[in-house]
Amino acid sequence: MLNLSENFAQLxxxxxxxxSDGLKVFAxxxxxxxxxxxxxxxxxxxxxxxxxxxxxEKSYIVQSKRWKKFSLILLQRLSSGEQCRENALVCxxxxxxxxxxxDDLSSDLGRFVVSVVEKAKIKTATQxxxxxxxxxxxxxxxxxxxKELLGYIGATRxxxxxxSKSVNQRIAFADKLFR
Numbered sequence: 062m063l064n065l066s067e068n069f070a071q072l073x074x075x076x077x078x079x080x081s082d083g084l085k086v087f088a089x090x091x092x093x094x095x096x097x098x099x100x101x102x103x104x105x106x107x108x109x110x111x112x113x114x115x116x117x118e119k120s121y122i123v124q125s126k127r128w129k130k131f132s133l134i135l136l137q138r139l140s141s142g143e144q145c146r147e148n149a150l151v152c153x154x155x156x157x158x159x160x161x162x163x164d165d166l167s168s169d170l171g172r173f174v175v176s177v178v179e180k181a182k183i184k185t186a187t188q189x190x191x192x193x194x195x196x197x198x199x200x201x202x203x204x205x206x207x208k209e210l211l212g213y214i215g216a217t218r219x220x221x222x223x224x225s226k227s228v229n230q231r232i233a234f235a236d237k238l239f240r
Contacts, residue, residue, distance in 0.1 A: 065152045068106050069142030076113055076135065079123075084114035088181075092188040095202050102149065104185055104202040105156040112163050112181035122170055131166045135159060179206065183213050190214060 068091070075083045088110035095103035113135075116122050142155035160178050167177040175183075186205035190196060196214075200207055 065102060065145055065149075066143050068103075069139050069145070069152075069155070072106065072110060072113070073136065073139040073143065075110070076117075076139065079117050081114040081117040084110045084117070088114065088185065089188060092185045093192050095185075096189045096192050096194050096198070099202075101202055102152060102156065104189065105153070105160070107185040107188070108178065108181040108203060109156060109159050109163070111184050112160070112177045115177050115180065116163065116166065122166070125170060127166060127169055131162060134162055138162070175209070179209070182206075183210050186210050187214055187217065 088107040091103045091107035145151040164178050182203045182205040186199040186203040189199040
């Protein structure tokens, strides 16, 4: 069973310590788990983590007056998420509110061609696709724009480090899930 409260706690810890590399690792792990468990919430955690990492890497954002307000709101929402006690609707509401806050911040500070959340959706969908999902399934899990995703995948050489699982490994995993 996935522990959503722990995911919120981990996000809060990584964000509080401004660990953008750790957020990217967390995003990659959650994108892979989103595919394995067919879980949209895990894809949303990946999107949030990747978007936060990208925001933290922009010094003009972190040093802005708007950042302090954003950080306080984000930490409050992450704390609320920690209390969701596996209530999927409460967790989804917290994740949705966090993504909306990030969209507002990236709009307010306006140096993005595509919002940071949309970019994170494309990145997460690409990772899910690279792990063996179809384009359609990657879009279903992340909500990424099909045209943008296809353009990104077409322009990107996917890294070689993604592991591919054999059919037997996937069947064994599915057996383990449904026992």
